[in-house]
Amino acid sequence: MKVSDLVKEFQLTVFSGESGLDREVEGGYVSDLLSDVMGFSRENQVWITLQTHQNVVAIASLKDLAAVILVKGFRPEERMLEHSNNEGIPVLGTSLSTFEIAGKLYRLLCPEEILPPAV
Amino acid sequence: MAVELTYQVKGGDFSHAGDASSQVKKVLKQLDIDPKKIKSIVIALYEAEVNVVAHALEGVIRVTVDEEKITMLLTDRGAGIPDIELAMREGYSTASKEVREMGFGAGMGLPNIKRNTDLLEITSEPGQGTTVKMVNFF
Structure with a gap:
Protein backbone atom coordinates (compact mmCIF):
# COMPACT_ATOMS: atom_id res chain seq x y z
CA MET A 1 0.00 0.00 0.00
CA LYS A 2 1.29 3.45 -0.90
CA VAL A 3 0.70 6.83 0.70
CA SER A 4 -1.26 7.85 -2.40
CA ASP A 5 -3.64 4.91 -1.79
CA LEU A 6 -4.39 6.25 1.70
CA VAL A 7 -5.01 9.71 0.27
CA LYS A 8 -7.64 8.24 -2.10
CA GLU A 9 -9.16 5.86 0.43
CA PHE A 10 -9.63 8.45 3.19
CA GLN A 11 -9.92 11.57 1.01
CA LEU A 12 -6.96 13.17 2.74
CA THR A 13 -5.76 16.67 1.96
CA VAL A 14 -2.23 16.71 0.57
CA PHE A 15 -0.58 19.81 2.06
CA SER A 16 2.99 19.16 0.90
CA GLY A 17 5.72 16.63 0.20
CA GLU A 18 4.02 15.31 -2.97
CA SER A 19 7.25 13.67 -4.11
CA GLY A 20 6.83 11.15 -1.29
CA LEU A 21 3.32 10.01 -2.23
CA ASP A 22 4.63 6.76 -3.67
CA ARG A 23 6.28 5.81 -0.36
CA GLU A 24 5.32 2.39 0.92
CA VAL A 25 3.12 2.26 4.07
CA GLU A 26 3.67 -0.62 6.50
CA GLY A 27 1.77 0.55 9.54
CA GLY A 28 0.87 3.51 11.68
CA TYR A 29 1.96 5.25 14.87
CA VAL A 30 -0.20 7.55 16.98
CA SER A 31 1.40 10.04 19.36
CA ASP A 32 1.77 13.74 20.03
CA LEU A 33 4.91 13.24 22.14
CA LEU A 34 7.91 13.65 19.90
CA SER A 35 10.32 11.53 21.93
CA ASP A 36 7.78 8.72 21.93
CA VAL A 37 7.73 8.77 18.14
CA MET A 38 11.50 9.18 18.00
CA GLY A 39 12.05 6.19 20.26
CA PHE A 40 9.34 3.79 19.16
CA SER A 41 7.95 4.46 15.69
CA ARG A 42 9.27 2.31 12.86
CA GLU A 43 10.30 2.85 9.26
CA ASN A 44 7.44 3.23 6.74
CA GLN A 45 4.78 3.93 9.36
CA VAL A 46 2.29 6.77 8.96
CA TRP A 47 2.36 9.15 11.92
CA ILE A 48 -1.01 10.48 13.10
CA THR A 49 -0.71 13.63 15.22
CA LEU A 50 -2.05 17.08 16.00
CA GLN A 51 1.41 18.66 16.16
CA THR A 52 1.81 21.09 13.25
CA HIS A 53 5.41 22.35 13.49
CA GLN A 54 8.52 21.52 11.48
CA ASN A 55 10.13 19.30 14.11
CA VAL A 56 7.48 16.73 13.22
CA VAL A 57 8.91 16.50 9.71
CA ALA A 58 12.48 16.43 11.07
CA ILE A 59 11.56 13.38 13.14
CA ALA A 60 9.56 11.75 10.33
CA SER A 61 12.59 12.12 8.08
CA LEU A 62 15.09 10.82 10.66
CA LYS A 63 12.85 7.81 11.28
CA ASP A 64 12.07 7.21 7.58
CA LEU A 65 8.34 7.42 8.23
CA ALA A 66 6.04 7.22 5.20
CA ALA A 67 3.89 10.30 5.90
CA VAL A 68 2.29 12.47 8.56
CA ILE A 69 -1.49 12.82 8.96
CA LEU A 70 -2.73 15.89 10.82
CA VAL A 71 -6.10 15.35 12.48
CA LYS A 72 -9.25 17.43 13.17
CA GLY A 73 -8.62 19.90 10.36
CA PHE A 74 -5.28 21.11 11.74
CA ARG A 75 -3.06 22.77 9.14
CA PRO A 76 0.74 22.65 9.01
CA ARG A 107 -8.84 -1.66 9.53
CA LEU A 108 -7.26 -1.03 6.14
CA LEU A 109 -3.73 -2.15 7.05
CA CYS A 110 -4.53 -4.98 9.48
CA PRO A 111 -7.87 -6.46 8.28
CA GLU A 112 -6.98 -9.91 9.61
CA GLU A 113 -6.79 -8.51 13.15
CA ILE A 114 -10.38 -7.24 13.06
CA LEU A 115 -13.12 -9.62 14.16
CA PRO A 116 -16.16 -9.88 11.90
CA PRO A 117 -19.22 -8.03 13.22
CA ALA A 118 -21.54 -10.12 15.40
CA VAL A 119 -24.62 -11.25 13.48
CA MET B 1 39.50 5.35 8.46
CA ALA B 2 38.29 8.02 10.85
CA VAL B 3 35.68 10.62 10.06
CA GLU B 4 35.35 13.68 12.28
CA LEU B 5 32.36 15.98 12.22
CA THR B 6 31.60 19.09 14.27
CA TYR B 7 28.29 20.94 14.59
CA GLN B 8 27.31 24.05 16.52
CA VAL B 9 23.94 24.03 18.27
CA LYS B 10 22.12 27.15 19.37
CA GLY B 11 19.92 27.04 22.46
CA GLY B 12 16.26 27.73 21.77
CA ASP B 13 16.61 27.33 18.01
CA PHE B 14 14.06 24.60 17.34
CA SER B 15 14.00 25.39 13.63
CA HIS B 16 17.38 23.66 13.27
CA ALA B 17 16.91 20.96 15.89
CA GLY B 18 17.84 17.68 14.26
CA ASP B 19 20.05 19.12 11.52
CA ALA B 20 23.23 17.61 12.97
CA SER B 21 21.52 14.24 13.47
CA SER B 22 20.32 14.32 9.89
CA GLN B 23 23.85 15.04 8.61
CA VAL B 24 25.35 12.25 10.71
CA LYS B 25 22.69 9.84 9.45
CA LYS B 26 23.65 10.63 5.85
CA VAL B 27 27.36 10.12 6.55
CA LEU B 28 26.73 6.77 8.28
CA LYS B 29 24.64 5.62 5.33
CA GLN B 30 27.46 6.57 2.97
CA LEU B 31 29.88 4.60 5.15
CA ASP B 32 27.55 1.61 4.74
CA ILE B 33 26.99 1.13 8.47
CA ASP B 34 24.34 -1.46 9.46
CA PRO B 35 20.92 0.29 9.14
CA LYS B 36 19.84 -1.06 12.55
CA LYS B 37 22.86 0.57 14.18
CA ILE B 38 22.15 3.82 12.33
CA LYS B 39 18.58 3.83 13.68
CA SER B 40 19.78 3.64 17.30
CA ILE B 41 22.51 6.22 16.77
CA VAL B 42 20.04 8.65 15.18
CA ILE B 43 17.57 8.31 18.08
CA ALA B 44 20.28 8.94 20.69
CA LEU B 45 21.91 11.81 18.85
CA TYR B 46 18.61 13.55 18.05
CA GLU B 47 17.52 13.40 21.69
CA ALA B 48 20.88 14.74 22.86
CA GLU B 49 20.77 17.50 20.24
CA VAL B 50 17.24 18.51 21.28
CA ASN B 51 18.33 18.56 24.92
CA VAL B 52 20.93 21.19 24.06
CA VAL B 53 18.34 23.22 22.12
CA ALA B 54 15.75 22.93 24.90
CA HIS B 55 17.96 23.41 27.94
CA ALA B 56 21.27 25.10 27.08
CA LEU B 57 22.45 28.42 25.68
CA GLU B 58 24.73 26.85 23.11
CA GLY B 59 26.59 23.66 22.47
CA VAL B 60 28.99 21.77 20.24
CA ILE B 61 28.57 18.26 18.87
CA ARG B 62 31.75 16.38 18.00
CA VAL B 63 31.33 13.10 16.20
CA THR B 64 34.13 10.65 15.47
CA VAL B 65 33.54 7.57 13.38
CA ASP B 66 36.21 4.89 13.15
CA GLU B 67 36.27 1.24 12.02
CA GLU B 68 34.53 -0.12 15.08
CA LYS B 69 32.45 2.62 16.65
CA ILE B 70 30.93 6.09 16.66
CA THR B 71 31.71 8.48 19.49
CA MET B 72 29.39 11.46 19.99
CA LEU B 73 30.44 14.17 22.40
CA LEU B 74 28.02 16.99 23.19
CA THR B 75 29.32 19.85 25.28
CA ASP B 76 27.01 22.69 26.21
CA ARG B 77 27.05 25.91 28.15
CA GLY B 78 23.92 26.38 30.21
CA ALA B 79 21.96 25.46 33.30
CA GLY B 80 23.48 22.02 33.73
CA ILE B 81 21.81 19.10 35.49
CA PRO B 82 21.82 19.23 39.31
CA ASP B 83 20.67 15.62 39.77
CA ILE B 84 21.59 13.34 36.86
CA GLU B 85 20.00 10.26 38.41
CA LEU B 86 16.68 12.10 38.67
CA ALA B 87 17.00 13.43 35.12
CA MET B 88 17.47 9.88 33.82
CA ARG B 89 14.13 8.82 35.29
CA GLU B 90 11.41 8.08 32.74
CA GLY B 91 8.84 10.90 32.77
CA TYR B 92 10.95 13.42 34.67
CA SER B 93 11.40 16.72 32.83
CA THR B 94 12.31 20.32 33.56
CA ALA B 95 11.28 21.57 30.11
CA SER B 96 9.37 24.84 29.81
CA LYS B 97 5.66 25.03 29.04
CA GLU B 98 6.41 26.19 25.47
CA VAL B 99 8.73 23.26 24.85
CA ARG B 100 6.14 20.84 26.24
CA GLU B 101 3.42 22.27 24.04
CA MET B 102 5.51 21.31 21.03
CA GLY B 103 5.41 17.73 22.23
CA PHE B 104 8.93 17.71 23.65
CA GLY B 105 9.74 17.55 27.35
CA ALA B 106 7.90 14.35 28.17
CA GLY B 107 10.82 13.02 30.16
CA MET B 108 11.59 10.40 27.52
CA GLY B 109 14.73 11.88 25.97
CA LEU B 110 17.43 10.59 28.30
CA PRO B 111 15.76 7.16 28.65
CA ASN B 112 15.69 6.98 24.82
CA ILE B 113 19.40 7.80 24.79
CA LYS B 114 20.15 5.15 27.42
CA ARG B 115 18.24 2.50 25.47
CA ASN B 116 19.99 3.30 22.21
CA THR B 117 23.64 3.68 23.19
CA ASP B 118 26.28 1.15 24.19
CA LEU B 119 28.08 3.60 26.45
CA LEU B 120 26.66 6.77 27.99
CA GLU B 121 28.49 9.19 30.27
CA ILE B 122 26.91 12.40 31.53
CA THR B 123 28.80 14.93 33.56
CA SER B 124 27.39 18.28 34.56
CA GLU B 125 28.33 21.38 36.45
CA PRO B 126 25.13 23.15 37.55
CA GLY B 127 25.14 26.71 36.29
CA GLN B 128 27.95 25.95 33.84
CA GLY B 129 26.91 23.23 31.47
CA THR B 130 26.70 19.56 30.59
CA THR B 131 28.82 17.07 28.69
CA VAL B 132 27.23 13.97 27.21
CA LYS B 133 29.39 11.24 25.72
CA MET B 134 27.73 8.48 23.77
CA VAL B 135 29.44 5.54 22.08
CA ASN B 136 27.89 2.97 19.78
CA PHE B 137 29.83 -0.03 18.45
CA PHE B 138 29.21 -1.25 14.91
Whole structure:
Protein backbone atom coordinates (compact mmCIF):
# COMPACT_ATOMS: atom_id res chain seq x y z
CA MET A 1 0.00 0.00 0.00
CA LYS A 2 1.29 3.45 -0.90
CA VAL A 3 0.70 6.83 0.70
CA SER A 4 -1.26 7.85 -2.40
CA ASP A 5 -3.64 4.91 -1.79
CA LEU A 6 -4.39 6.25 1.70
CA VAL A 7 -5.01 9.71 0.27
CA LYS A 8 -7.64 8.24 -2.10
CA GLU A 9 -9.16 5.86 0.43
CA PHE A 10 -9.63 8.45 3.19
CA GLN A 11 -9.92 11.57 1.01
CA LEU A 12 -6.96 13.17 2.74
CA THR A 13 -5.76 16.67 1.96
CA VAL A 14 -2.23 16.71 0.57
CA PHE A 15 -0.58 19.81 2.06
CA SER A 16 2.99 19.16 0.90
CA GLY A 17 5.72 16.63 0.20
CA GLU A 18 4.02 15.31 -2.97
CA SER A 19 7.25 13.67 -4.11
CA GLY A 20 6.83 11.15 -1.29
CA LEU A 21 3.32 10.01 -2.23
CA ASP A 22 4.63 6.76 -3.67
CA ARG A 23 6.28 5.81 -0.36
CA GLU A 24 5.32 2.39 0.92
CA VAL A 25 3.12 2.26 4.07
CA GLU A 26 3.67 -0.62 6.50
CA GLY A 27 1.77 0.55 9.54
CA GLY A 28 0.87 3.51 11.68
CA TYR A 29 1.96 5.25 14.87
CA VAL A 30 -0.20 7.55 16.98
CA SER A 31 1.40 10.04 19.36
CA ASP A 32 1.77 13.74 20.03
CA LEU A 33 4.91 13.24 22.14
CA LEU A 34 7.91 13.65 19.90
CA SER A 35 10.32 11.53 21.93
CA ASP A 36 7.78 8.72 21.93
CA VAL A 37 7.73 8.77 18.14
CA MET A 38 11.50 9.18 18.00
CA GLY A 39 12.05 6.19 20.26
CA PHE A 40 9.34 3.79 19.16
CA SER A 41 7.95 4.46 15.69
CA ARG A 42 9.27 2.31 12.86
CA GLU A 43 10.30 2.85 9.26
CA ASN A 44 7.44 3.23 6.74
CA GLN A 45 4.78 3.93 9.36
CA VAL A 46 2.29 6.77 8.96
CA TRP A 47 2.36 9.15 11.92
CA ILE A 48 -1.01 10.48 13.10
CA THR A 49 -0.71 13.63 15.22
CA LEU A 50 -2.05 17.08 16.00
CA GLN A 51 1.41 18.66 16.16
CA THR A 52 1.81 21.09 13.25
CA HIS A 53 5.41 22.35 13.49
CA GLN A 54 8.52 21.52 11.48
CA ASN A 55 10.13 19.30 14.11
CA VAL A 56 7.48 16.73 13.22
CA VAL A 57 8.91 16.50 9.71
CA ALA A 58 12.48 16.43 11.07
CA ILE A 59 11.56 13.38 13.14
CA ALA A 60 9.56 11.75 10.33
CA SER A 61 12.59 12.12 8.08
CA LEU A 62 15.09 10.82 10.66
CA LYS A 63 12.85 7.81 11.28
CA ASP A 64 12.07 7.21 7.58
CA LEU A 65 8.34 7.42 8.23
CA ALA A 66 6.04 7.22 5.20
CA ALA A 67 3.89 10.30 5.90
CA VAL A 68 2.29 12.47 8.56
CA ILE A 69 -1.49 12.82 8.96
CA LEU A 70 -2.73 15.89 10.82
CA VAL A 71 -6.10 15.35 12.48
CA LYS A 72 -9.25 17.43 13.17
CA GLY A 73 -8.62 19.90 10.36
CA PHE A 74 -5.28 21.11 11.74
CA ARG A 75 -3.06 22.77 9.14
CA PRO A 76 0.74 22.65 9.01
CA GLU A 77 2.75 25.74 9.85
CA GLU A 78 4.62 27.36 6.96
CA ARG A 79 7.99 25.94 7.97
CA MET A 80 6.52 22.48 8.29
CA LEU A 81 5.37 22.77 4.67
CA GLU A 82 8.81 23.86 3.48
CA HIS A 83 10.55 21.11 5.40
CA SER A 84 8.12 18.51 4.12
CA ASN A 85 8.73 19.55 0.50
CA ASN A 86 12.50 19.50 1.01
CA GLU A 87 12.46 16.07 2.62
CA GLY A 88 9.78 14.53 0.39
CA ILE A 89 7.69 13.47 3.37
CA PRO A 90 3.99 14.03 2.66
CA VAL A 91 2.03 16.04 5.21
CA LEU A 92 -1.62 15.06 4.90
CA GLY A 93 -4.77 16.25 6.61
CA THR A 94 -8.14 14.93 7.68
CA SER A 95 -11.15 16.45 9.43
CA LEU A 96 -11.53 13.23 11.42
CA SER A 97 -10.33 12.81 15.02
CA THR A 98 -7.27 10.75 15.88
CA PHE A 99 -9.48 7.90 17.09
CA GLU A 100 -11.46 7.80 13.87
CA ILE A 101 -8.62 8.02 11.38
CA ALA A 102 -6.46 5.58 13.38
CA GLY A 103 -9.37 3.12 13.40
CA LYS A 104 -9.86 3.39 9.66
CA LEU A 105 -6.15 3.04 8.99
CA TYR A 106 -5.92 0.01 11.26
CA ARG A 107 -8.84 -1.66 9.53
CA LEU A 108 -7.26 -1.03 6.14
CA LEU A 109 -3.73 -2.15 7.05
CA CYS A 110 -4.53 -4.98 9.48
CA PRO A 111 -7.87 -6.46 8.28
CA GLU A 112 -6.98 -9.91 9.61
CA GLU A 113 -6.79 -8.51 13.15
CA ILE A 114 -10.38 -7.24 13.06
CA LEU A 115 -13.12 -9.62 14.16
CA PRO A 116 -16.16 -9.88 11.90
CA PRO A 117 -19.22 -8.03 13.22
CA ALA A 118 -21.54 -10.12 15.40
CA VAL A 119 -24.62 -11.25 13.48
CA MET B 1 39.50 5.35 8.46
CA ALA B 2 38.29 8.02 10.85
CA VAL B 3 35.68 10.62 10.06
CA GLU B 4 35.35 13.68 12.28
CA LEU B 5 32.36 15.98 12.22
CA THR B 6 31.60 19.09 14.27
CA TYR B 7 28.29 20.94 14.59
CA GLN B 8 27.31 24.05 16.52
CA VAL B 9 23.94 24.03 18.27
CA LYS B 10 22.12 27.15 19.37
CA GLY B 11 19.92 27.04 22.46
CA GLY B 12 16.26 27.73 21.77
CA ASP B 13 16.61 27.33 18.01
CA PHE B 14 14.06 24.60 17.34
CA SER B 15 14.00 25.39 13.63
CA HIS B 16 17.38 23.66 13.27
CA ALA B 17 16.91 20.96 15.89
CA GLY B 18 17.84 17.68 14.26
CA ASP B 19 20.05 19.12 11.52
CA ALA B 20 23.23 17.61 12.97
CA SER B 21 21.52 14.24 13.47
CA SER B 22 20.32 14.32 9.89
CA GLN B 23 23.85 15.04 8.61
CA VAL B 24 25.35 12.25 10.71
CA LYS B 25 22.69 9.84 9.45
CA LYS B 26 23.65 10.63 5.85
CA VAL B 27 27.36 10.12 6.55
CA LEU B 28 26.73 6.77 8.28
CA LYS B 29 24.64 5.62 5.33
CA GLN B 30 27.46 6.57 2.97
CA LEU B 31 29.88 4.60 5.15
CA ASP B 32 27.55 1.61 4.74
CA ILE B 33 26.99 1.13 8.47
CA ASP B 34 24.34 -1.46 9.46
CA PRO B 35 20.92 0.29 9.14
CA LYS B 36 19.84 -1.06 12.55
CA LYS B 37 22.86 0.57 14.18
CA ILE B 38 22.15 3.82 12.33
CA LYS B 39 18.58 3.83 13.68
CA SER B 40 19.78 3.64 17.30
CA ILE B 41 22.51 6.22 16.77
CA VAL B 42 20.04 8.65 15.18
CA ILE B 43 17.57 8.31 18.08
CA ALA B 44 20.28 8.94 20.69
CA LEU B 45 21.91 11.81 18.85
CA TYR B 46 18.61 13.55 18.05
CA GLU B 47 17.52 13.40 21.69
CA ALA B 48 20.88 14.74 22.86
CA GLU B 49 20.77 17.50 20.24
CA VAL B 50 17.24 18.51 21.28
CA ASN B 51 18.33 18.56 24.92
CA VAL B 52 20.93 21.19 24.06
CA VAL B 53 18.34 23.22 22.12
CA ALA B 54 15.75 22.93 24.90
CA HIS B 55 17.96 23.41 27.94
CA ALA B 56 21.27 25.10 27.08
CA LEU B 57 22.45 28.42 25.68
CA GLU B 58 24.73 26.85 23.11
CA GLY B 59 26.59 23.66 22.47
CA VAL B 60 28.99 21.77 20.24
CA ILE B 61 28.57 18.26 18.87
CA ARG B 62 31.75 16.38 18.00
CA VAL B 63 31.33 13.10 16.20
CA THR B 64 34.13 10.65 15.47
CA VAL B 65 33.54 7.57 13.38
CA ASP B 66 36.21 4.89 13.15
CA GLU B 67 36.27 1.24 12.02
CA GLU B 68 34.53 -0.12 15.08
CA LYS B 69 32.45 2.62 16.65
CA ILE B 70 30.93 6.09 16.66
CA THR B 71 31.71 8.48 19.49
CA MET B 72 29.39 11.46 19.99
CA LEU B 73 30.44 14.17 22.40
CA LEU B 74 28.02 16.99 23.19
CA THR B 75 29.32 19.85 25.28
CA ASP B 76 27.01 22.69 26.21
CA ARG B 77 27.05 25.91 28.15
CA GLY B 78 23.92 26.38 30.21
CA ALA B 79 21.96 25.46 33.30
CA GLY B 80 23.48 22.02 33.73
CA ILE B 81 21.81 19.10 35.49
CA PRO B 82 21.82 19.23 39.31
CA ASP B 83 20.67 15.62 39.77
CA ILE B 84 21.59 13.34 36.86
CA GLU B 85 20.00 10.26 38.41
CA LEU B 86 16.68 12.10 38.67
CA ALA B 87 17.00 13.43 35.12
CA MET B 88 17.47 9.88 33.82
CA ARG B 89 14.13 8.82 35.29
CA GLU B 90 11.41 8.08 32.74
CA GLY B 91 8.84 10.90 32.77
CA TYR B 92 10.95 13.42 34.67
CA SER B 93 11.40 16.72 32.83
CA THR B 94 12.31 20.32 33.56
CA ALA B 95 11.28 21.57 30.11
CA SER B 96 9.37 24.84 29.81
CA LYS B 97 5.66 25.03 29.04
CA GLU B 98 6.41 26.19 25.47
CA VAL B 99 8.73 23.26 24.85
CA ARG B 100 6.14 20.84 26.24
CA GLU B 101 3.42 22.27 24.04
CA MET B 102 5.51 21.31 21.03
CA GLY B 103 5.41 17.73 22.23
CA PHE B 104 8.93 17.71 23.65
CA GLY B 105 9.74 17.55 27.35
CA ALA B 106 7.90 14.35 28.17
CA GLY B 107 10.82 13.02 30.16
CA MET B 108 11.59 10.40 27.52
CA GLY B 109 14.73 11.88 25.97
CA LEU B 110 17.43 10.59 28.30
CA PRO B 111 15.76 7.16 28.65
CA ASN B 112 15.69 6.98 24.82
CA ILE B 113 19.40 7.80 24.79
CA LYS B 114 20.15 5.15 27.42
CA ARG B 115 18.24 2.50 25.47
CA ASN B 116 19.99 3.30 22.21
CA THR B 117 23.64 3.68 23.19
CA ASP B 118 26.28 1.15 24.19
CA LEU B 119 28.08 3.60 26.45
CA LEU B 120 26.66 6.77 27.99
CA GLU B 121 28.49 9.19 30.27
CA ILE B 122 26.91 12.40 31.53
CA THR B 123 28.80 14.93 33.56
CA SER B 124 27.39 18.28 34.56
CA GLU B 125 28.33 21.38 36.45
CA PRO B 126 25.13 23.15 37.55
CA GLY B 127 25.14 26.71 36.29
CA GLN B 128 27.95 25.95 33.84
CA GLY B 129 26.91 23.23 31.47
CA THR B 130 26.70 19.56 30.59
CA THR B 131 28.82 17.07 28.69
CA VAL B 132 27.23 13.97 27.21
CA LYS B 133 29.39 11.24 25.72
CA MET B 134 27.73 8.48 23.77
CA VAL B 135 29.44 5.54 22.08
CA ASN B 136 27.89 2.97 19.78
CA PHE B 137 29.83 -0.03 18.45
CA PHE B 138 29.21 -1.25 14.91
